[in-house]
Amino acid sequence: MIHxxxxxxxxxxxxxxxxxNFHVYPGELLTILGPNGAGKSTLLRLLRGRLRPDGGCVKWxxxxxxxxxxxxxxxxxxxxxxxSAQPFAFSVREMVSMGCFAAxxxxxxxxxxxxxxxxxxxxxxxxxxxxxxxxCDLSGGELQRVLLARALAQQTPVLLLDxxxxxxxxxxTRSIAKLLYCLCRAERKxxxxxxxxxxxxxxxxxxxxxxxxxxxxLALGTPSQVLTAANIAAAFGVQVKVEIDNNYxxxxxxxxxxx
Numbered sequence: 001m002i003h004x005x006x007x008x009x010x011x012x013x014x015x016x017x018x019x020x021n022f023h024v025y026p027g028e029l030l031t032i033l034g035p036n037g038a039g040k041s042t043l044l045r046l047l048r049g050r051l052r053p054d055g056g057c058v059k060w061x062x063x064x065x066x067x068x069x070x071x072x073x074x075x076x077x078x079x080x081x082x083x084s085a086q087p088f089a090f091s092v093r094e095m096v097s098m099g100c101f102a103a104x105x106x107x108x109x110x111x112x113x114x115x116x117x118x119x120x121x122x123x124x125x126x127x128x129x130x131x132x133x134x135x136c137d138l139s140g141g142e143l144q145r146v147l148l149a150r151a152l153a154q155q156t157p158v159l160l161l162d163x164x165x166x167x168x169x170x171x172x173t174r175s176i177a178k179l180l181y182c183l184c185r186a187e188r189k190x191x192x193x194x195x196x197x198x199x200x201x202x203x204x205x206x207x208x209x210x211x212x213x214x215x216x217x218l219a220l221g222t223p224s225q226v227l228t229a230a231n232i233a234a235a236f237g238v239q240v241k242v243e244i245d246n247n248y249x250x251x252x253x254x255x256x257x258x259x
Contacts, residue, residue, distance in 0.1 A: 001025055002047070002158070002190070006056030009042060016042050017215040019056070026157070027188040029180060031201035033226075034211030034218075035236055040194040041082065043211075044160045047192065048077050074102045078154035080147050080161045092138070092146050093131040096121060099153030114153075121149040124179055126172065140167040148176065152183075159183075161193040165200065173197075177204050202227055202251040210235055223251060 007020040016039040024030050032040045045051045047058055049065035058065035060076060068076075078099065090098075099121075100114040110118070122128040125145040130138065135146060144167040151159060164180075165173045181204045183189040195201050201208055202223035210219040210226050212235050219226040232240050232253065239256040 001061070002192075003059040004047070004056070005059065007043075007046060007053050007058065008055035009039070009046060009051060009053050015215060017046070017211075020215075020217055021056075022209055022217075022220055024190055024192060026190055027184050028206050029184045029191045029193070029204055030207050030209060031205040032192065032194045032209045032211065033196070033198060033201060033235070035213050038211040038213055038235075039215035040211060041162055044079070044081075044162055044192070044194060048079060048160060049073055074154070074156070076156055077158040077160055078102070078151035078156045080151045080159070080164055082162045082166075089134045089136050091131065092127055092133050092135060093118065093122070095135050095146055096127075096149045096153050099150040099155075102154045117155060118149075118153050121152040124152065125149040126175060141169060141172060144168060145172065145176070157188075158190045158192070161191065163194055163196065165195070165197060173200070180204060198227055198232070198253045199251060227251060227253065 002024040004020055004022050007017055008015070009017045020043065032043060034040050042051065046053055047065060049058070049068055052066045060068065062068060062072065062076065065073070096118050097110055100110045100117065119128070122131055125148050127142065127145050127149060130142060135143065138146065144164065148164060165176055168176060177200055180191055180193070184191055205223055207221060208223055208226040209217065210231055212218045218235050219231050227242060229240050229242050232238065232242070241254045243252050243254065244250070245252050
């Protein structure tokens with residue numbers, strides 16, 4: 001379990017997160033929602049110990065996040081950050097294989113077992129046909145799936161994902177969402193993701209953490225508890241109608257018309 005207790009963080013005089021408290025259970029998928037600048041990506045960096053909080057702490061099973069070494073943290077958590085440029089001409093298979101080195105580097109390369117893991121993750125993320133392509137030649141959506149595959153190849157109990165579906169088309173958004181859902185259920189992976197897709201978050205998340213523009217927790221609970229019209233209006237300043245689609249038993253968020 002991951003415990004976040006009284007977590008606060010500022011960049012200079014600008015408060016980003018204020019008194020954030022929550023915990024995450026093994027096998028849970030928690031989605032962090034909030035407006036731009038609410039501190040969602042900063043929270044992910046605090047969770048993996050890359051930033052030292054001004055107050056409070058993040059407690060992992062093995063200790064306080066910012067006190068653990070990067071090598072040790074790499075055995076606990078794999079990260080998919082927001083999409084960034086990949087200027088080097090590694091092949092897709094080479095890029096995914098790098099996930100195997102993150103927590104268990106070896107001068108002898110990766111083992112046969114790790115190679116099997118790489119091939120499995122290539123298939124899971126629907127990029128096996130791209131295995132020999134140069135990463136720098138891929139589209140944004142293809143690259144996003146490569147980076148997810150690299151994170152999966154790291155074989156950690158926890159995944160931190162920053163807008164994992166932001167570059168994907170509808171088909172791949174659905175397939176990746178299903179993969180994340182199954183990883184939690186079948187493999188008991190813990191997934192903490194940042195997203196702007198409320199409906200998808202409602203579909204696959206056990207709980208949602210909603211931050212407001214000041215980095216304060218507006219709501220924490222099940223999707224139906226958090227994604228109310230009042231909470232969404234308070235967080236985003238937009239009037240919406242929240243309904244249940246009875247055909248799919250799914251939560252729908254319908255913004256008021258622009259005109």
